[in-house]
Amino acid sequence: DGGITQSPKYLFRKEGQNVTLSCEQNLNHDAMYWYRQDPGQGLRLIYYSQIVNDFQKGDIAEGYSVSREKKESFPLTVTSAQKNPTAFYLCASNPPESGGQPQHFGDGTRLSIL
């Protein structure tokens, strides 16, 4: 079955440490997204990528970085510059410009500070 796989499910970060969240999809989707969700909040866009080797900042990109070297993969690095990283991180993808096609989500990674 096609889908989006995020790993790990839970992640702990120490002060001053960079951590990388994995997102892999086998849906052959061009567009991929990273969102952050805080308790009782909606999803806020961190970064998105429409094609390989290209990505754009979302609304809250500071303290994060991404890469898109392969169509299937869109890893997110939470850097030490992100002072409040504790949140639920969701990766999503969708086919390009395709009307009612919704974004598909991975199961998420919950990041906490040690």
Add this chain to the structure above:
Amino acid sequence: GQNIDQPTEMTATEGAIVQINCTYQTSGFNGLFWYQQHAGEAPTFLSYNVLDGLEEKGRFSSFLSRSKGYSYLLLKELQMKDSASYLCAVRSYGGATNKLIFGTGTLLAVQP
């Protein structure tokens, strides 16, 4: 600016009907989505509206009025498993990209 408003919480009774409203102000409107999200899980797609009117899908229906910047999600014959957060999201066309802008979600509690 871009803004999406939903009630924060709602409570309803098992077997009843509940309507969750969503109002939005965005540039370049290109469709509205409703998602269901259970605690600690990923959102799952419920419905999509791009033209005015009602879309029905089983116990769930969604309505859109583009001129009023308004949508609602209607849940009928409520079941306990419908207790979840319901997210309204607007696709905003900007240049070559279609991004989703999410509301903060409405937490629905279904009581026996």
